[in-house]
Amino acid sequence: MSSQAVQLHIKDNHVVMDNGVVQVYLSNPGGFVTRIQYNGIDNLLEALNEKNNRGYWDVVWSEAGSTGTTGTFERIVGTSFNVIVETEEQVEVSFTRIWDSSLKGKQSPLNIDKRYVMLCNSSGFYSYAIFEHLKEWPAFNIPQIRIVYKLRKDKFHYMAVGDNRQRLMPLPDDRLPGRGEELVPPEAVLLVNPVEPQFKGEVDDKYQYSCENKDLKVHGWISQESETNPAMGFWVIIPSNEFRSGGLVKQNLTSHVGPISLAMFLSAHYAGEDIVLKLQPNEPWKKVFGPTFVYLNTLLDHEDPLDLWEDAKYKMYEEVQSWPYDFPASHDFQKSSQRGSVCGTLLVRDRYISDEYIIAQDAYIGLAPPGDAGSWQIECKGYQFWTRANEEGYFSIKNIQSGDYNLYAWVPGFIGEYWNNVVLKITSGCEINVGDIIYEPPRDGPTLWEIGIPDRSAAEFYVPDPNPKYINKLYIDHPDKFRQYGLWERYAELYPNEDLIYTIGVSEYRKDWFYAQVTRKKNDGSYQGTTWQIKFNLHDVDASGIYKLRLALANANVSELQVRVNDLKQLDPPLFTTGVIGKDNAIARHGIHGLYWLFNIDVPSLLLSKGDNTIFLTQNMAIGPLALFQGIMYDYIRLEGPGPFSSH
Template sequence: MSSQRVQMDIQDRHVVMDNGILQVTLSKPDGIVTRIQYNGIDNLLEVLSDEVDRGYWDLVWSEAGSVGTTGTFDVIKGTKFEVIVESDEQVEVSFTRKWNPSQKGKLVPLNIDKRFIMLRNSSGFYSYAIYDHLKEWPPFNLPQTRIVFKLRKEKFQYMAIADNRQRYMPLPDDRSQERSKVLDVPEAVLLVNPIEPEFKGEVDDKYEYSSENQNLRIHGWICMDPPVGFWQITPSDEFRSGGPLKQNLTSHVGPYCLAMFLSAHYSGEDLVLKLKPDEPWKKVFGPVFIYLNSATSNANDDPSPLWEDAKHQMMTEVQKWPYDFPASSEFPPSDQRGNVSGRIQVRDRYVSEDCIPGKGAYVGLAPPGDAGSFQRDCKGYQFWTRADEHGYYSIKNIREGQYNLYAWVPGFIGDYRYDAAINITAGCDSDVGELVYEPPRDGPTLWEIGIPDRSAAEFYVPDPNPNYINKLYVNHPDRFRQYGLWERYADLYPDQDLIYTVGTSDYAKDWFFAQVTRKKDDDTYEGTTWQIKFQLDNVNKSGTFKLRISLATANIAELQIRINDPKADPPLFTTGVIGKDNTILRHGIHGLYWLYSIDIPATLLVEGNNTLFLTQPISDSPLPAFHGLMYDYIRLEGPPSSTSTRGVKPANIAPNTSLD
């Protein structure tokens, strides 16, 4: 480490921050990172790219009333440069772009203040931004905003996202028209003539490297000569949308390194920020930390020391959150925030007469709304934690404001919301006490399929077509991230759809992870109907059974339910057309969570053999992944009984089991 004070050199068109460990050059007044000098490397960023295409904030926006998740792409360029802090210990600079009515229709109606911070003895730099929309300004949509760094392709060729998700990566040249073949979507290409022969026959697709917010603390790239790591560290999720399970892009071929703040990936239009007329909005994104590290030159091409050091630095940044050095009053330090603690338990008398500790429960504060609304929130801040094995939780450093407390408990369906609003003030330490979640339940479990954990990961995920493989995910826990798995359904079920028999079938082997369309001989596609066969010993014809279906994702799909008559018209139940999250196509195992509770009159059931028909009929697209569903969990409950069923637990999972 250097003890040099932080210095700043303001030039005509650039400003340079230097602390003796690294130098960061920004264009002035644009605020584009044009150069990062470190460990003898003159520039870690791609020198073959224009300056504006190296390190930048960007966004996608559209006019109010627009539909979809696309819009105008805008690399955010400041028009005014200002020094906010200049001392031996810290430099903070600002690049602002103000909006005025003459720019209507040309620029997103936001005031944007991009900040960059360098600290003494720090091997990296920080960036955050303040977006501000005034009430009288035009409404608009904001599908995406992020920070992007494009690194030098000849140096950074090893990518790391997690302990078990890191590898040498193809070059961006390998994605060129001459060296690759575009597959079903432009993001996915088959490498047919890569520069390095080891990548031949692999699929490259940036979505194969997505991560959930809760696991997206650090990712980046390693250069082997000299051994240098470039890391993007996100110490908090408070400014990211959609909650802890929302998935975002990380790093991918370029080599690109991203900090995603707002995106519609794996959620669709539900997570496009849409401001209404006369609606003010302000939000701080970040700070995030760009961390650089190095190893001795005799590292023998071993990336692990750099990765382990970066993970250690990530934990240091998490412990320092909220930072006390950002100069903007819009970013409150710890003493201007509050804390909430308590305990959550579950009451399901068909499982246990006693309350069950909410082991591993996800508990969070998010803007006021209905139960589960946090997964579609993209305007406010969210603060999440996991409860311990006894259901106790503590959420710290919450920004001032009014929130609802939300939760869900792995092993149980549905969402919990604490009815009373929670007002957070500076220094408050609120104990909300014992909360009891009563998940949807009418009667005893007759049968169930899957695990209620908001994911389809426990179901059968096939091996990929050997012509479309990413070597990273062979024999990997995230095997669902392979390309083209949707096509395997037609291979496994060429003529007849999936049939699952309760009591003999095994959902880990016999329940395909996604219900997609099937290609026919004439190259058109057809919807599919899955069957669940089950037996009932007694059917009280005056009773009502309850079917609970939770979906892990949906994309322009419809789920129709029929009992014992596959041609019943109308069906007993239909979701209507739901979902636009593209999870199947983007190799995710979940998107938005949907829960349906369906009454089944006993008159539709018979003693003995019964069949439940699950139909997804939409087949307009010539791509099986475009119309489809993933199931999270299915349960059939018998009619309510006058007494609870003490000690009867779901067959597949103990309800207080934590599912990580």
């Protein structure tokens, strides 16, 4: 590799960062990435697009008081350019735009400083940005912040977002009217007359390539090999989750037909309006997003193009190990020496499983801004720092930015949330050992029966085969079968006349519990809610005790779940209702979970009978054109008998 010094060339309307390996052209003062030269290719970005529509930061914003997850789309246009660092080893440039009150209603009330960094001998470049809202500025909402790269459609046809999630992709032209038929929701398109016949009959939908943050560290494209150019890879590497909202299992978009690659920082996908960043009156806010790394690689003679993916993964591991980077010049990006650490051991206490403490193996443990139990799911203003406990329940979280945090955790195999409302104050260089911390999951009595696995996902339930008319070939015989299009419509085909009935001791949740309680399409084209039944037998009923029904949901989308016991018709109002909850749209977007909900319901013994019993679960919301996507996914259901301290 060349060891040429990094050079910065400043022209009238653009600047060029050049380290002899890669040349990156940035519009001046707008700060758009207009051209990336690498390996003899003049531009990896789509030169057919306008210069502000190739590589850019964008924000979606709305006025205070607005509801929903949409708003005004705004590409971030710099108005002044500054050189921050210019040495042989590093160039860092800044494109800023300053807000003033004359722009009220026309531009998001933010100061934004977009930074681009190139290092010596580096096969790529970094980008990060500092967003700031001053106290006296208008309150407003931010549903989305991201970076977008639009690559050449004549070059990049093979996409990779994971070891088992990569394929040749259709062209953007295949989604146009005449070649593609828009489905519901409109992001999904059936390819009826694609340029390449091999894609005919497939569904293309960007949400089929979504990924949980914990697994979303590298994704991108491999170009076709030609006589003059070997295959190349274009990769977006996201080395940390600290600046992304919603924790490790929040799902975000990756790459999709375009060819497009994204770095998502803030989005409402799979969470809904609850995770929209809402700045209140007199609320100052500042946050650094990134840096993320665009990595470029190329093949030596006659190697397998898929080696580029393996190399990109190796590079990703290097970048993760280098976090937090030591090179960003902004004082707002905290270096390793300014950060602190927290360690400890998480144990579970559930006396109905064991008299001993249970090791919280593989638990998710994190620091997020102070809130309530589970508030990290929708936290989007600050930074979050997460890890997984080892086989001893030990955890260590390093490089935590200074500030105030609560400690949060959840343990696969157990319901509920650990939350410690003691504020942990992280300061430069601090090392906090919290020792043994004990999580006592909700539990009132012994398990009488259970359905599913408490892991915040509906993946263990019955996911049907897709309609053969709506296939994505990648997900045939794939563990992520739930990503196929249209699975919600299979419910009415499997249960044409009556809803799902599940019998404890006879039914098996992997085969007999449909992955989502969706609405039912009627003959007139409208939709209606559905009522599922759980049938079970009790040898005896403790007349003086209270039974407990635990309902853990992995997803809810404009749904109301009502619970009745043994009498569907008479019990009105129901024994329990969630009220209308959820806007995470995971059913329509092929996610097997959205936000997690836990409901703990007292079931008086007088409602139960010795012998046969039935619990009725009614999702009664079915309103408007998107009623087919209203519904819930269950994570886990358990009925507990009265505890040992009753007179039983």
